[in-house]
Amino acid sequence: MIALEEVRKTYLLGKTKVEALKGVTFQINKGEMVCLMGPSGSGKSTLLNLAGCLDRPDSGKIWIDGEEVSLYSLKKLAGIRSSKIGFIFQAFNLIPVINVYENIEFPLMIKKEKISEKEKKTRIDNLIQAVGLEKFAKHRPDELSGGQRQRVAIARALVSSPEIVFADEPTANLDSETGKTILELLASLNQNKKTTFVFATHDPSITRYATSLFQMKDGILSKKEI
Ligand SMILES: Nc1ncnc2c1ncn2[C@@H]1O[C@H](COP(=O)(O)OP(=O)(O)OP(=O)(O)O)[C@@H](O)[C@H]1O
Ligand SMILES: [Mg+2]
Known part of the structure; x- marks a missing residue:
């Protein structure tokens, strides 16, 4: 359902070229939990x-559900994201001026799928409970700790019931107990709804949940045996 073929990406850092991806080819099937390991700067994010x-890549091809998206405009890519993809960012990207509930609600405001106000509220309340933030629903992100913000970002990524969730270091700011609770939540979504997860992480405890493991090194991806 996600396929990459010979994908390359180079960044310009001042005058130096950084080859972040040097021709990456791989495929992920629906319902997988993929774990991408590798040192800092290796190209995971x-x-x-x-x-x-x-x-967008500099060259190479990317398919989502059989649809080639590599040449899509950023606007068209935003449409694909909103209908199928959830993202948990390394830097959370929460909206600072609105509260936790409203941050989690946000993807539903821009999604085309119409759901009733009642169902919307149930979904958000359930997620807030699942990530253990009941007491903080009315607080703004700057009033929360790093780990609590991380949990808001996780709830926000899940609220639109995406088919695929990309999670960049989802447990990096969490103590091991909270990290485990969150991973159990993601694993149950994977089991019950066949949600596909792709994790980039340094955390070896995530690999326990993985159906396939990849290693990134200097922009080159290789498959690892579990
Ligand atoms: N926007 C950017 N502009 C310039 N260089 C970038 C940019 N984003 C990433 N890079 C460079 O590309 C390389 C890969 O970065 P990337 O963020 O993908 O690594 P990573 O594996 O996610 O690292 P980490 O584990 O620290 O998050 C690095 O050398 C980085 O400096
Ligand atoms: Mg990264």
Whole structure:
């Protein structure tokens, strides 16, 4: 359902060229939990951003559900994201001027699918409970700790019931107990709704949940045996 073929991405850092992805080819099937490991700067976030339709490759092809998206405009990519993809960012990207409930509600405001106000509220309340933020629903992100913000970002990524969730270091700011609760929540969505997850992480405890493992090194991806 997600396929990349010979995907390349180079950034310009001042005058230096950084080859973040040097021809990455891989395929992920529906219902997988994929874990992308690799040292800092190896290209994990870059790969997630491209496969997650946040950015475009310099060359190579990307397919989502059989639809080639590599040459789509950023606007068209936003449409694909809103209908199928959830994203948990390394830097959370929460909206600072609205509260936790409203941050989680946000993807539903821009999604075309119409759901009733009642169902919307139930969904958001259930997610807030699932990530353990009942007491903070009315607070703004700047009143929360790093781990609490991370949990808002996770609830926000799940609220539109996406088919695919890309998660960049989803447990990085969480203590191991909260990290485990969150991973159990994601694993149950994977089991019950066949949601596909792609994690980029340094956290070896995530690999326990993975159906396939990849290693990123200097912009080159290789498959690892579990
Ligand atoms: N917007 C950008 N502009 C310039 N260079 C970038 C940009 N984004 C990433 N890079 C460079 O591309 C390379 C890959 O970065 P990337 O963020 O994909 O690594 P990563 O594996 O996610 O690292 P980390 O584990 O630290 O999050 C790095 O050398 C980085 O400096
Ligand atoms: Mg990264």
